[in-house]
Amino acid sequence: MKGIVVYDTSYGNTKKIAETIAETLKESGIEIDLFDVKDVKKLSGKDYNFLVLGSPTKFGTMSFAIRFFLGKVKSEEWMNKPFAAFDTENPENLENKEASAAEKISEKLRDKKMNQLLPVLKALVLGQKGPLKEGEIERTKDYARELAIKLKEKKG
Numbered sequence: 001m002k003g004i005v006v007y008d009t010s011y012g013n014t015k016k017i018a019e020t021i022a023e024t025l026k027e028s029g030i031e032i033d034l035f036d037v038k039d040v041k042k043l044s045g046k047d048y049n050f051l052v053l054g055s056p057t058k059f060g061t062m063s064f065a066i067r068f069f070l071g072k073v074k075s076e077e078w079m080n081k082p083f084a085a086f087d088t089e090n091p092e093n094l095e096n097k098e099a100s101a102a103e104k105i106s107e108k109l110r111d112k113k114m115n116q117l118l119p120v121l122k123a124l125v126l127g128q129k130g131p132l133k134e135g136e137i138e139r140t141k142d143y144a145r146e147l148a149i150k151l152k153e154k155k156g
């Protein structure tokens with residue numbers, strides 16, 4: 001089983017969450033390619049069994065780069081494959097309080113008939129640039145361990 005973890009980041013917080021997810025999945029014996037979204041030139045569903053996608057929440061939604069990347073996720077190739085989505089958010093943003101990049105990503109991937117394995121992970125940062133709130137890395141590891149279990153169940 002091989003998956004791809006793709007993230008966007010401006011200040012490095014979303015990258016840390018992506019790295020933690022990738023490392024934890026690898027520790028569970030799952031093969032992972034980890035990419036900054038800017039480095040994904042071509043994406044083929046044939047190469048991967050599942051997708052994990054993450055973005056900083058910007059103005060209540062995903063970044064432009066992640067929105068563009070979603071255009072490369074072709075339903076014909078990814079249909080029925082599992083996915084999980086995560087974001088980072090700064091809860092001090094009073095506008096767009098309920099909005100989440102990860103929820104929006106999930107909607108788009110469900111529209112492509114992909115299979116959401118877990119509720120989204122929303123990691124909190126302190127201030128616009130971070131750092132991550134204390135405990136978020138541990139919470140991310142727990143999330144990724146649960147994801148690994150779900151992926152293995154799917155595989156049977």
Ligand SMILES: Cc1cc2nc3c(=O)[nH]c(=O)nc-3n(C[C@H](O)[C@H](O)[C@H](O)COP(=O)(O)O)c2cc1C
Nearest residue numbers: 009010011012013014056058059060088089090128
């Ligand atoms: C232009 C801009 C808009 C933002 N809008 C939101 C928002 O609507 N809601 C939110 O919770 N955080 C918002 N944030 C905070 C970002 O989510 C935070 O900067 C990001 O999670 C940091 O991730 P990164 O270090 O990977 O770039 C915004 C930040 C910037 C710079």
